[in-house]
Amino acid sequence: MAKSNIEWTETTWNPTTGCTKISTGCLYCYAETMSKRLKAMGMDKYKDGFKIAVHYNALNEPYKWKKPTVVFVDSMSDLFHNDIPFEFIKSVFEVMNNTPQHTYQVLTKRSERLMQIAPLLNWTSNIWMGVSVENEHVAERITHLVKTPAFIKFISCEPLIGPLYSLQLDLIDWVIVGGESGHKAREIKQEWIDYIYNKCQTHNVPFFFKQWGKKMHNMNMNDPTMLKGHKQYAKGGCELNGQIIQEMPRSAYKTKAN
Numbered sequence: 619m620a621k622s623n624i625e626w627t628e629t630t631w632n633p634t635t636g637c638t639k640i641s642t643g644c645l646y647c648y649a650e651t652m653s654k655r656l657k658a659m660g661m662d663k664y665k666d667g668f669k670i671a672v673h674y675n676a677l678n679e680p681y682k683w684k685k686p687t688v689v690f691v692d693s694m695s696d697l698f699h700n701d702i703p704f705e706f707i708k709s710v711f712e713v714m715n716n717t718p719q720h721t722y723q724v725l726t727k728r729s730e731r732l733m734q735i736a737p738l739l740n741w742t743s744n745i746w747m748g749v750s751v752e753n754e755h756v757a758e759r760i761t762h763l764v765k766t767p768a769f770i771k772f773i774s775c776e777p778l779i780g781p782l783y784s785l786q787l788d789l790i791d792w793v794i795v796g797g798e799s800g801h802k803a804r805e806i807k808q809e810w811i812d813y814i815y816n817k818c819q820t821h822n823v824p825f826f827f828k829q830w831g832k833k834m835h836n837m838n839m840n841d842p843t844m845l846k847g848h849k850q851y852a853k854g855g856c857e858l859n860g861q862i863i864q865e866m867p868r869s870a871y872k873t874k875a876n
């Protein structure tokens with residue numbers, strides 16, 4: 619099991635790989651870049667590059683992990699993509715249902731399909747369901763998410779590339795915010811982050827600030843977490859108004875935070 623560098627999870631599990639772009643948040647998709655790199659390195663799982671592929675042989679991986687683990691599902695894909703057969707999604711859910719010792723974090727931009735098929739899936743309490751919301755134009759994804767019966771519902775605002783002044787937090791258990799990284803990274807503004815943080819405070823929703831993404835977008839050039847040697851190093855630093863704020867959902871059991 620490979621340890622993940624993503625601050626809010628422990629490992630990744632990719633029963634599907636590949637995807638297609640659906641909104642502006644996808645512009646510099648990390649999974650696309652990595653898939654092409656892994657294909658060039660000759661990795662069999664990525665022989666089709668970033669084309670959608672389902673991997674039946676990856677389905678039994680969680681059964682082999684002895685220690686209870688927090689798992690980000692499909693970091694290299696989108697489980698609710700239209701080209702992934704419903705029966706396969708059901709098989710992924712069955713694995714999650716059968717391994718309650720693990721906590722699964724599923725994140726999608728295909729919130730409409732999620733909403734449509736959610737009643738046909740078994741939502742055990744170890745499944746956290748999230749939608750990516752990069753700006754106001756895709757805020758409807760939250761409306762779709764809250765119609766699902768997922769035990770923990772979360773929003774990932776990463777990369778945050780615009781304000782989210784219509785943010786709706788009813789029935790939401792957790793919000794992650796992060797800036798884009800990479801040399802073409804789009805700007806994240808402090809006022810957008812502060813707005814989301816304040817709204818989370820008002821609604822008593824745990825908030826996790828992952829990273830500024832790029833040093834030039836961090837308002838504090840003295841943020842110590844910009845430095846690679848810092849134990850909480852993050853791209854561009856991760857202090858917000860002088861604090862590291864990395865809360866996890868309160869109703870969650872066995873998380874990295876506790």
Ligand code: SF4
Pocket residue numbers: 636637638639640641643644647648649650694695696727
């Ligand atoms: S939905 Fe996610 S994995 Fe798919 S292209 Fe967009 S950013 Fe990449």
